[in-house]
Amino acid sequence: MNFWSIVFLAILFWWLLYKGQKRQRQKIFKIVNSRNGQVVAEKISRANVAVHRLVGLLNTPFLHAGEALVISPAKAIHMQNLAYPLDLVFLDRHLKIVKCFESLPPSLNKKIYFGGWRSKTAIEFPAGTIQKMDLKVSDQIEFALVES
Secondary structure, three states: OOHHHHHHHHHHHHHHHHOOHHHHHHOOEEEEEOOOOOEEEOEEEEEOOHHHHHHOOOOOOOOOOOEEEEEOOOOEEEOEOOOOOEEEEEEOOOOEEEEEEEEEOOEOOOOEEEOOOOOOEEEEEEOOHHHHOOOOOOOEEEEEEOOO
16 A cells, blocks of 8 residues: 555545534434423434444443434444443334333443344433333334524
């Protein structure tokens, strides 16, 4: 590899890592359960770039109540080397819940959780959110824009 190939790959990696960051700061969304109108999460992080989907929540010490990570596209999630338990919800293309996993334990081995063939998006919540917010399979989820 010559010098310019390395420079090109470095720029490409940087672009993949940071390309969605500006749009993420401009619009702030909250997650609402349409069935009962409850706000499930008020602070959302998005992982819609390959590098962000791969890293996920690995660099975070914990997830606060009212926070969530939306991973899209995602048919499966791993919990390898995560330090705290999570609730996991998979959504289809119409934002309906197709599968729920409650209080998944942190794991050192590569345990993978599949959302099924219909899943398009995964949302990771702090443990206990599914029970507290009464989320069920076939609930419709909305991403509502927060007025600033």
